[in-house]
Amino acid sequence: MALSFAREFLKLEAAGGILLIIAAALALILSNSPLGPLYVTFFDTPVAIQVGKLVIAKPLLLWVNDGMMAVFFFLVGLEIKREFLEGELSSPSRMAIPLIGAVGGMVVPAAIYVAINYDNAANLNGWAIPAATDIAFALGILALLGSRAPLSLKVLLTAIAIIDDLGAIIIIALFYTEQLSMEALYAAAVAVAGLCLINWFKVARLAPYVLLGIALWVCVLKSGVHATLAGVITALAIPLKSGDGSGHSLLKDLEHTLHPWVAFGILPIFAFANAGVSFDGIGLDSFIEPVKLGISMGLFVGKQIGIFGLLYLAIRLGIGPMPEGTNWFQVYGMSMLCGIGFTMSLFIGSLAFEHSDFDASIRLGVLTGSILSAVIGYGLIRFGPPGPASAPQSSSQPSPQSSAS
Numbered sequence: 001m002a003l004s005f006a007r008e009f010l011k012l013e014a015a016g017g018i019l020l021i022i023a024a025a026l027a028l029i030l031s032n033s034p035l036g037p038l039y040v041t042f043f044d045t046p047v048a049i050q051v052g053k054l055v056i057a058k059p060l061l062l063w064v065n066d067g068m069m070a071v072f073f074f075l076v077g078l079e080i081k082r083e084f085l086e087g088e089l090s091s092p093s094r095m096a097i098p099l100i101g102a103v104g105g106m107v108v109p110a111a112i113y114v115a116i117n118y119d120n121a122a123n124l125n126g127w128a129i130p131a132a133t134d135i136a137f138a139l140g141i142l143a144l145l146g147s148r149a150p151l152s153l154k155v156l157l158t159a160i161a162i163i164d165d166l167g168a169i170i171i172i173a174l175f176y177t178e179q180l181s182m183e184a185l186y187a188a189a190v191a192v193a194g195l196c197l198i199n200w201f202k203v204a205r206l207a208p209y210v211l212l213g214i215a216l217w218v219c220v221l222k223s224g225v226h227a228t229l230a231g232v233i234t235a236l237a238i239p240l241k242s243g244d245g246s247g248h249s250l251l252k253d254l255e256h257t258l259h260p261w262v263a264f265g266i267l268p269i270f271a272f273a274n275a276g277v278s279f280d281g282i283g284l285d286s287f288i289e290p291v292k293l294g295i296s297m298g299l300f301v302g303k304q305i306g307i308f309g310l311l312y313l314a315i316r317l318g319i320g321p322m323p324e325g326t327n328w329f330q331v332y333g334m335s336m337l338c339g340i341g342f343t344m345s346l347f348i349g350s351l352a353f354e355h356s357d358f359d360a361s362i363r364l365g366v367l368t369g370s371i372l373s374a375v376i377g378y379g380l381i382r383f384g385p386p387g388p389a390s391a392p393q394s395s396s397q398p399s400p401q402s403s404a405s
Contacts, residue, residue: 070230346363
């Protein structure tokens with residue numbers, strides 16, 4: 001059952017990652033075509049919702065980033081809760097290797113960014129941008145590799161990326177919060193208390209969680225804390241098991257239902273809205289601009305050093321096992337693929353420099369680092385030596401290619 005769920009998850013994420021690539025490429029093409037100004041104007045379109053005295057007015061781009069991405073973070077929260085309760089992160093022994101790799105994959109890229117931008121206080125606000133991994137994009141690349149990428153490698157990448165997502169959520173909450181409105185926070189606390197109460201009684205109906213989640217999103221949006229955190233908090237209140245002994249799981253049902261909408265809808269729309277970079281005026285000097293260089297080098301160099309370096313030490317020291325059916329070359333290629341920051345890096349970048357003119361540098365840095373990581377990581381696994389499980393795998397169980405491509 002658990003293996004079947006993992007295969008379904010990986011299949012959806014991988015296909016969604018390929019769609020992400022298409023959406024990002026389309027945004028780049030439009031941004032550098034005669035339709036470029038129309039692309040920018042479209043996402044600058046003001047959209048407002050008013051209920052009595054409550055008004056929420058934002059450009060369309062921010063409705064995508066604050067509204068639609070709250071649903072994405074809701075799904076991330078569901079995945080994190082399930083993984084910690086019964087998945088790959090449910091015991092210290094299973095958590096050790098991906099946790100160590102994820103810590104290295106967050107700390108080293110951030111350190112490289114800081115080293116490049118240490119002499120500019122304004123630039124330092126972007127230190128967390130290269131700390132993220134785009135799970136859908138990275139699994140999409142692995143899907144293209146078929147049986148060259150064993151299932152255990154995909155599971156390890158997924159676990160590392162999920163821990164990265166948890167780290168990104170904590171970073172957003174602690175470091176990218178604007179001036180707070182205490183009244184809105186008090187109202188948010190009431191909504192959280194309501195979610196805790198219905199969770200305590202293991203309510204298995206979706207409607208109460210949705211209503212309280214929407215109320216929480218509005219309160220958090222108005223409080224100055226980033227609104228997407230409301231999605232995570234709501235997800236953590238969803239019970240894994242119902243209280244009636246039926247075995248029904250509202251959390252798993254929601255995960256199953258939301259995955260296609262997020263993978264094939266929300267994330268491609270986010271990529272299309274945020275990946276557009278105009279190359280007008282971009283020369284060689286643009287690639288050594290400190291913010292851009294810190295992001296691209298953090299993703300491309302920092303991720304591979306941080307993840308592979310700590311994974312190698314942890315496995316050699318016996319803290320955890322080598323992923324089954326893999327070799328060091330494949331693990332290194334997987335570490336390289338974790339340098340695909342894309343969705344989360346663009347998102348954190350939009351928070352770090354929300355009121356500045358670094359938008360082009362952020363997008364160029366994320367795209368450069370992510371593309372380098374994708375191309376070289378793919379090449380390492382595709383043309384490197386296959387893992388020891390490649391030959392017998394097809395005879396005993398479905399191959400990774402059939403489950404994730």
